[in-house]
Amino acid sequence: MRSGGLFMTVLILLSLVLSVFHLPEVFADWFSYWRPQWLLLALVLWVQQVPQFRGVLFRTLFAKHATDDGTLTRRVLLAVWLFGFYVDALLGDPFGLNGAVFASITLYLMVFRDRLRLQSLSQQMIMIFMMVFLSEIFRGYIHNAVFNQVWDLQPLTLAVSSMLLWPFYHWIARRFIGASLGR
């Protein structure tokens, strides 16, 4: 149980580092169009595992005195929203942008949790594609308004690369968290 929390912490820290990592100049341009959305993938993994976390840290932060599922959901939403501020500072986005993306994805995942559990891997991949695509379109809209950026194929390429990475995350989750939680 502890290892599940530790695994998620390491995964989130690694995602933070990977999301600002840049390749040497030769590959930089190509890679920046196909970089997977590490943080969103980690978030999806984390939210899907939320009800099963029973660790000390998780309990103190989220589940203490939580009387029902709704309270837990609200606390988790608030947490990911606040985490979004940090990511905003990290990526130089306008404040609130990543929080909105994270919170809406979390809400979707938590409300439809039971339905999502029944999905096959390919259905999950389509879900990841839609989520990253929509969030990138939202991000593109805000960037277009705030930073005067032009539209390009980024939402599509980022969604495809994130989608293609999901089976790997799926396998990792089963291998590490699944085992440690005794599913």
Added chain:
Amino acid sequence: MISLGLIWVDGSGAKSSESNTPWGPGGMGNGPASSLQALRHAMLFLTGPVYSLAQSPYSVTDTVSDITADRQSLLQQRDQLNAQLLRMQEEQLRVAYLQAENARLRQLLGSKAELPSQATIAEIIGVPPDPQRAAVILDKGEIDGIAPGYAVVDARGLIGQVTEISKNISWVLLISDRNHAIPARINRTGVRMIVGGIGSADRLVVEDLPVSTDLREGDLIETSGLGGRFPVGYPVGLVSSVESTESSPYLQASITPSAALLKAGHVLIIPPPMPEKAPELEQNIDVNEGES
């Protein structure tokens, strides 16, 4: 329900940051420091370690190549640097003479002498992954005396300007960003113009220069010092093409930046020059400079 509220708060948060974020040369320093900026300041401080970690593969490679460098090549490098230093020192001697002469002439003309600027050396520790954002992150911040609006140059020319700072890191908007514009002039003729970024690292464009202007390929474009942000005389780039179409009253000219915008590892941060003109005039120029 609460989540809907959250997202609504979020939207307004994004909006208010939109109006308060000192992004682009125009708005910077004019607006009051808001609580959101204070929050960003604090958050930026916390992002430092993540950027250092992301940069660590490169620092490790650098260290390894430092350790494994052989004596012969180091000696060779030292000789080269010594020769370069000698040339620079000789140039420095002339600069001292020219500076003194410049100060004397300025005194004769009755205008104030320009103070020599104090440069800070900084290292680039990060590049935002978004291909549309032309920016870099430096390892120097408030504690090193950096403030938003400082110009950033490398050995060959202007790179950009500091837009956001925290205690230990600062964000630099590159001159190639779509939101960046530089008050510049042609070195040969002294004609003033505005050079804007278009989001490409190897091309800048000249904005709104009449077709009658004497501009040729190969002309050196340098900062004009107007606007009070960039010190005068730093190279921006060389004119790579000049075209005039019959349908437009303006020249279409593109400029190749002198500085290595993508390759630079170490840069210099230079404070803005002392204002010589009336402050309200400065502000007017600032606003004009902000549009791209």
